[in-house]
Amino acid sequence: MTKKTASPLLVYLAFATVYIVWGSTYFFIQKALAGFPPFILGTFRFIVAGTLLMTWCRFKGEEIFNLKNIKYAVIGGILMLGIGNGIVIWVEQFIPSGLVAIMVASAAIWFVILDKPKWKENLNSKSTVAGLIIGFIGVILLFSEQVLQALNTPQSTNQIVGMILLILGPIAWAGGSLFSKYKSDPESSVSVNTAWQMLGAGIAFIPGSILSSEFKHLNWNNIPLDAWLSILYLILFGSIAAFSAYVWLLKVRPATQVSTYAYVNPVVAILLSLTFTKETVSLIQIAGLVVILGSVLLINLSKYRKNKTVPVKEMLCAEQ
Numbered sequence: 001m002t003k004k005t006a007s008p009l010l011v012y013l014a015f016a017t018v019y020i021v022w023g024s025t026y027f028f029i030q031k032a033l034a035g036f037p038p039f040i041l042g043t044f045r046f047i048v049a050g051t052l053l054m055t056w057c058r059f060k061g062e063e064i065f066n067l068k069n070i071k072y073a074v075i076g077g078i079l080m081l082g083i084g085n086g087i088v089i090w091v092e093q094f095i096p097s098g099l100v101a102i103m104v105a106s107a108a109i110w111f112v113i114l115d116k117p118k119w120k121e122n123l124n125s126k127s128t129v130a131g132l133i134i135g136f137i138g139v140i141l142l143f144s145e146q147v148l149q150a151l152n153t154p155q156s157t158n159q160i161v162g163m164i165l166l167i168l169g170p171i172a173w174a175g176g177s178l179f180s181k182y183k184s185d186p187e188s189s190v191s192v193n194t195a196w197q198m199l200g201a202g203i204a205f206i207p208g209s210i211l212s213s214e215f216k217h218l219n220w221n222n223i224p225l226d227a228w229l230s231i232l233y234l235i236l237f238g239s240i241a242a243f244s245a246y247v248w249l250l251k252v253r254p255a256t257q258v259s260t261y262a263y264v265n266p267v268v269a270i271l272l273s274l275t276f277t278k279e280t281v282s283l284i285q286i287a288g289l290v291v292i293l294g295s296v297l298l299i300n301l302s303k304y305r306k307n308k309t310v311p312v313k314e315m316l317c318a319e320q
Contacts, residue, residue: 023268
């Protein structure tokens with residue numbers, strides 16, 4: 001599908017999948033880490049997910065071995081999943097998920113900074129720039145209480161290193177996403193590309209697990225059921241469903257619009273926490289939710305205006 005022929009319903013479903021499912025993965029990553037070391041978690045999650053998706057593509061008779069497409073897919077996968085998501089997995093051992101969510105949300109801003117072909121369009125759009133800035137402020141409001149608590153406690157070396165890595169992670173994710181958007185063949189299969197991206201990332205985790213002796217110290221019999229169920233959720237929904245939807249959206253929608261997931265995911269994480277735990281929401285968190293949702297509308301405002309003006313111009317041309 002090209003940008004012009006993408007079904008609006010499929011676009012809405014894809015956005016809903018990325019927004020909701022990825023918003024829940026912060027919770028499930030932490031539960032999975034209760035049984036799996038971080039590098040083994042990444043290796044197991046992405047190799048299994050990539051293998052399942054590749055098997056499905058093979059069953060459907062899709063072309064799998066195209067060296068040019070494989071090269072681009074693996075590079076994008078290592079940047080997005082191996083570095084970007086890998087950093088999130090590792091730092092959630094030491095840093096509260098709220099603080100991680102704020103740092104990851106900066107990816108939306110890096111999409112604009114790194115998307116050189118769209119600089120003129122994005123930077124000239126006041127609503128897009130304002131939406132990105134306001135959205136980041138909203139995420140800070142949403143997790144301000146957790147941030148203050150974290151800052152008021154002594155930081156370990158791992159936490160300081162984690163904070164530095166969380167600056168680099170969103171850059172790698174945004175860079176890998178844009179690389180995938182512009183370098184992948186528009187006619188190639190999204191499912192095949194996604195499978196190679198996950199396989200490439202899964203293999204990239206292996207050296208880390210070997211260097212940290214994770215396989216040597218892991219006792220598979222002691223992994224709790226909750227950790228197994230969490231990694232199953234991450235494989236089926238977080239990787240196969242949501243990541244496939246994300247890669248497809250990069251093909252059919254502007255990168256700045258797709259990047260709004262970085263602001264909506266923390267909102268979903270908070271709502272799920274309120275629904276399934278005894279946590280309560282404060283007024284400042286409600287303000288953060290409202291600000292974030294408003295920022296998403298601002299980011300998409302120029303796209304809505306553009307979509308409305310195109311039919312009008314077509315009608316005027318037809319009348320002439």
